[in-house]
Amino acid sequence: MYEYGLTIGPSKIHIKTDKAEAIAETVKEIEYHIKALWEYIERNPLFQYSLKPLSVDQDAPLIVRLMAEASRAAGVGPMASVAGAIADLGLKKLLESGAEIAIVENGGEIAAYTSGKEIVVSISTNENILSGKIGLLVRREDTPLGIATATGRVSQKVVSFGVADSVTVIAENASIADAAATSVCNAIIGENAQKAIFRGIERAKDIRGVRGTIIFYRGHVGLFGKIPKIIKIK
Numbered sequence: 001m002y003e004y005g006l007t008i009g010p011s012k013i014h015i016k017t018d019k020a021e022a023i024a025e026t027v028k029e030i031e032y033h034i035k036a037l038w039e040y041i042e043r044n045p046l047f048q049y050s051l052k053p054l055s056v057d058q059d060a061p062l063i064v065r066l067m068a069e070a071s072r073a074a075g076v077g078p079m080a081s082v083a084g085a086i087a088d089l090g091l092k093k094l095l096e097s098g099a100e101i102a103i104v105e106n107g108g109e110i111a112a113y114t115s116g117k118e119i120v121v122s123i124s125t126n127e128n129i130l131s132g133k134i135g136l137l138v139r140r141e142d143t144p145l146g147i148a149t150a151t152g153r154v155s156q157k158v159v160s161f162g163v164a165d166s167v168t169v170i171a172e173n174a175s176i177a178d179a180a181a182t183s184v185c186n187a188i189i190g191e192n193a194q195k196a197i198f199r200g201i202e203r204a205k206d207i208r209g210v211r212g213t214i215i216f217y218r219g220h221v222g223l224f225g226k227i228p229k230i231i232k233i234k
Contacts, residue, residue: 002017084178149181
């Protein structure tokens, strides 16, 4: 397996694949789409700051259209899916280059495919007892898929209206997983953990493309849908 990491502005991207020669072209592809996104934002600044879905023209850059589609599905702003969209486009290029195992991780959001070898994905949460100690065993039949995690926090890069310790979403691609994780996390509010988790699960059920979700909140865990096998990791 071959690995490569790169940083482009706020994006910290990690590529892992069985095909070394696919990496250089994938890096170029990622750089191209990120450049196209920021050029679009210069002309359409609302796209960066809106907390609601926005309509975009059919001639908008591909990454912009992917983000707009995911945000519509999840009912959040388009930038909620930016990391996942970049991961998706990187994965697409790896597969076009003939990779049999392809993983692109961008800020914790993952797009992955495997033709055979199992992939282990660690789950992070604000629950320190469990964070980094459990993971998902991703098999061939699970892929391609996207995995994204959101937590109830606010920072320069993240805006969340929920208070979940973590919400991990498994979806048909990383763009939807990323936007959906934000949307589900926003539904996790209130002192009653069981009711809050139920709201989050109901929200996940309503988002097209979501396969399953794992919610940690106040010592409680909620599971919904088709989730790769959960395993202990070191």
